[in-house]
Amino acid sequence: MLRCAGSRVARLLSSRDASGDFGIATGMELEELEAQKKGLKRFDLDPPRGPFGTKDEPAIVESAFDERIVGCSGGVGDDEHDVVWFKLKKDENYECPVCTQVFQLKVVGEGGLPGAHH
Numbered sequence: 226m227l228r229c230a231g232s233r234v235a236r237l238l239s240s241r242d243a244s245g246d247f248g249i250a251t252g253m254e255l256e257e258l259e260a261q262k263k264g265l266k267r268f269d270l271d272p273p274r275g276p277f278g279t280k281d282e283p284a285i286v287e288s289a290f291d292e293r294i295v296g297c298s299g300g301v302g303d304d305e306h307d308v309v310w311f312k313l314k315k316d317e318n319y320e321c322p323v324c325t326q327v328f329q330l331k332v333v334g335e336g337g338l339p340g341a342h343h
Contacts, residue, residue, distance in 0.1 A: 283329035291315040299324040
């Protein structure tokens with residue numbers, strides 16, 4: 226059985242053009258490589274930056290779920306601190322214990338708990 230499956234995989238790989246720019250990359254890796262070739266970013270890995278969140282005007286963090294893991298690194302330059310990770314929940318503001326920045330979760334879409342949509 227394994228030999229049969231292995232030969233199907235070998236035929237599939239040999240039928241593809243492995244000599245192209247991206248070898249045998251597939252899925253999200255291929256999307257990322259294609260975007261890079263066009264000078265674009267498929268995945269933005271830079272931390273989001275925006276106005277410093279206060280009690281009156283918290284920093285808004287969007288999520289498709291009712292909670293999300295968020296990291297606070299303070300401000301920029303001298304105001305930066307080591308990242309403090311926390312779980313931000315719907316209808317609950319969070320104040321960073323190091324820099325006092327305040328965060329608020331904005332649920333986009335139908336929400337729900339992560340992993341509960343299966």
